[in-house]
Amino acid sequence: MSDLTRRSFLRRTGMIGGGLLAAPVLSACGGSDGGPAVTSGAVTINFWTHDPGYVKTFTESAKRLTGKPDGAFDYTVKATQADSEALVTKMISQGAAGTGTPDMIGIVISVFPRMMTGGIGRQLLLDLDSVIAPVKDDLLRTAPYTIDGKLYALESDTCLSVLYYREDEFKKNDIPEDVGTWEELAEIGARLHKKTGKSLGTVATGDNTSITNAFLQLLLQRGGGYFDQGGNLILDSPEAVEVLDFMVKGVASGFLLALPDPYGAPNTAALKNDKLIATVMPNWYNVYGLQTNVPEQKGKWRMRTLPKFAGGGHLSSNLGGTGFAVLKDKPNTTASTELLKQTYLTKEGQLLRFQQGGFLPTLKSLYQDDDFLGFEDEYLGGQRLFDVYTPASQDSPVFYQNSQLNVLIEALGGPALEALQGKKTPAEVIKEATAAFAGKKGD
Numbered sequence: 288m289s290d291l292t293r294r295s296f297l298r299r300t301g302m303i304g305g306g307l308l309a310a311p312v313l314s315a316c317g318g319s320d321g322g323p324a325v326t327s328g329a330v331t332i333n334f335w336t337h338d339p340g341y342v343k344t345f346t347e348s349a350k351r352l353t354g355k356p357d358g359a360f361d362y363t364v365k366a367t368q369a370d371s372e373a374l375v376t377k378m379i380s381q382g383a384a385g386t387g388t389p390d391m392i393g394i395v396i397s398v399f400p401r402m403m404t405g406g407i408g409r410q411l412l413l414d415l416d417s418v419i420a421p422v423k424d425d426l427l428r429t430a431p432y433t434i435d436g437k438l439y440a441l442e443s444d445t446c447l448s449v450l451y452y453r454e455d456e457f458k459k460n461d462i463p464e465d466v467g468t469w470e471e472l473a474e475i476g477a478r479l480h481k482k483t484g485k486s487l488g489t490v491a492t493g494d495n496t497s498i499t500n501a502f503l504q505l506l507l508q509r510g511g512g513y514f515d516q517g518g519n520l521i522l523d524s525p526e527a528v529e530v531l532d533f534m535v536k537g538v539a540s541g542f543l544l545a546l547p548d549p550y551g552a553p554n555t556a557a558l559k560n561d562k563l564i565a566t567v568m569p570n571w572y573n574v575y576g577l578q579t580n581v582p583e584q585k586g587k588w589r590m591r592t593l594p595k596f597a598g599g600g601h602l603s604s605n606l607g608g609t610g611f612a613v614l615k616d617k618p619n620t621t622a623s624t625e626l627l628k629q630t631y632l633t634k635e636g637q638l639l640r641f642q643q644g645g646f647l648p649t650l651k652s653l654y655q656d657d658d659f660l661g662f663e664d665e666y667l668g669g670q671r672l673f674d675v676y677t678p679a680s681q682d683s684p685v686f687y688q689n690s691q692l693n694v695l696i697e698a699l700g701g702p703a704l705e706a707l708q709g710k711k712t713p714a715e716v717i718k719e720a721t722a723a724f725a726g727k728k729g730d
Contacts, residue, residue: 322618330622331363335378336393337371338609340644341443345391348630348639360622371395371609375402378614382411390619391627394440396431396608396688397496403434403690412439413615418624422632427649427680430516431688432610440610441631444571444646447679448504448604449590451577452565454668456485456587469533469594473542480541487565489554490534490707493547495700500606501549502703504567505530507684508604509596514689522695523721529598531713535706545707555580567593569606570676574645578666586668592679603679605686634658647676654680691724698723 334345342364349362367374367389374389375398381387388411394402402408415438419426432440457464460479466472476487491497506512511526537543544563546553557563558581568576577588592602611631613623630636637653640646641662653659654677663669689695699720705711711719 324620325360325618325622327359329361329363330619331365332619332623332626333367333390334364335367335369335374335389335391336609337369337374337395338393339368340646341393341609341611342366342368344640344643344646345626345630347643348636349626351635351639352626352629360625362622362626371398378411379407382407388614388617390617390623391611391613393443393609393611394432396610396686397692399432399440399610400688400690400692402439402612403688408434408439409437411614413613413620413624415439415441415613415624418628419632422650425650425652426632427651427683428605428608428686430685431608432612433688440612441627442649443609443611443631443640444607445649445680445683446569446571446605446607447647447676447683448508448567448569448593448606449675449679450565450567450593451572451588451590452487453561453584453587454589456561456564460485464589464591466594468597470597472594473533473537473540476537476542477540484541485562485564486541486544486557488537488543489546489549489557489563489566490538490543491547491549492545492704492707495696497549498700498703498707499696502531502534502699504569504604504606505533507686508593508601509598510600510684512684512687513692513695514687516687518687518689520689520695520721520724522699522724523717526598526600527717528713529596531703531706531716533596535709535713538707539709550576558584567604570647571607571645573664573666585666588667589670590667590672590675592675601684602682603684605683647680651680694727695720695724698727 332349336342346364349364352358352360353362371394374392375394378388378392402412419438427445428442429438432438432442452464460483462475462479466475472487479485479487489501491501503513506527509526509530511524511530512521515521534543538545544557546557548554554563577584593604595602611627613620613627630640631649634653634656637648637650638658641648641659648654648659654673660671660673662672664672702711702716702719706713706716
């Protein structure tokens with residue numbers, strides 16, 4: 288990847304950053320720049336995001352809306368692109384100054400907890416409950432961007448986790464493509480690694496966020512999580528111990544490949560050298576991980592729904608995401624809300640998002656829509672993606688946020704690495720992280 292694409296990828300997934308900074312006291316709701324509300328005609332939307340894919344999507348959407356005979360606004364999108372953490376920091380500081388905030392902003396899921404701190408989200412961002420009311424029961428992934436029961440950002444992608452695998456390598460090594468459980472696949476992977484040195488998945492051993500993300504993806508699938516709907520810590524659970532134990536044993540057997548960075552050069556080398564022939568990753572890994580790093584393997588990869596854990600859980604999981612929010616009480620708030628609504632809450636907008644950037648629908652009903660169901664992916668050998676995504680979308684876990692997410696990541700990352708290195712038991716790690724979080728939160 289180029290440095291820009293690489294950093295965009297990492298920011299999108301929340302693999303870098305996410306630390307909470309002390310928030311300044313906001314002096315004005317929405318950080319208004321003043322002036323009358325724009326209700327029609329020409330409008331320039333000050334749009335902040337970390338990913339060029341979103342710039343492309345919203346620019347095209349604005350162009351289409353401007354071209355509609357019944358459209359109220361003639362849009363121009365003025366984009367500012369930087370990493371999500373920096374953009375949110377700037378938005379908060381400008382909000383405190385009462386000027387210079389964006390009209391719209393994309394906030395990476397791991398950075399959004401900053402909006403949950405000290406009332407920042409409620410003061411700066413538009414409450415979207417009335418906007419989503421017509422499609423509320425059809426909308427996916429609202430929980431990560433909800434504060435005190437109200438929604439402040441719309442998710443850009445359902446980030447459904449699937450199992451990517453090399454079809455040619457599975458056939459060559461007599462690995463069934465329909466293995467039912469993780470436990471079965473782990474046994475197959477251990478035998479495969481002993482015989483060939485190949486692995487069927489990865490764990491991260493680098494920074495705390497990468498380590499905990501790998502754990503979280505499987506924990507959510509197993510039916511566990513970090514926090515419940517009320518923001519209470521639920522890490523100390525049998526599911527958490529089981530999942531970490533599964534990862535530890537997977538590394539020891541060679542079923543899982545330990546990498547300092549599951550998206551960087553070591554991962555790319557493992558893919559290119561046929562050492563890594565399967566991996567559990569969200570849908571965006573197809574473009575950002577496989578197509579970008581091993582384009583020469585086009586036609587060799589396939590995907591399927593995840594094997595289930597024998598003890599229960601979900602058919603899918605999720606990881607990463609970006610929520611788009613509108614700044615309230617600004618001259619362009621109405622126009623920005625309409626652009627967000629048309630791009631994210633209509634079939635036309637969701638189809639545009641999928642075609643422009645590969646972002647999966649966030650409306651449940653579209654997983655049954657013929658315009659999506661018929662899509663075939665050339666890189667994945669012409670596979671019909673929604674044959675996998677549709678059932679996965681129907682059984683995917685909910686991820687609940689907490690303003691102290693970064694505290695938990697720091698408390699869990701180091702001990703989890705020690706477990707992967709065989710220095711601590713999974714049960715010890717979960718107890719230690721739980722106690723550390725209780726002692727550090729709010730510091």
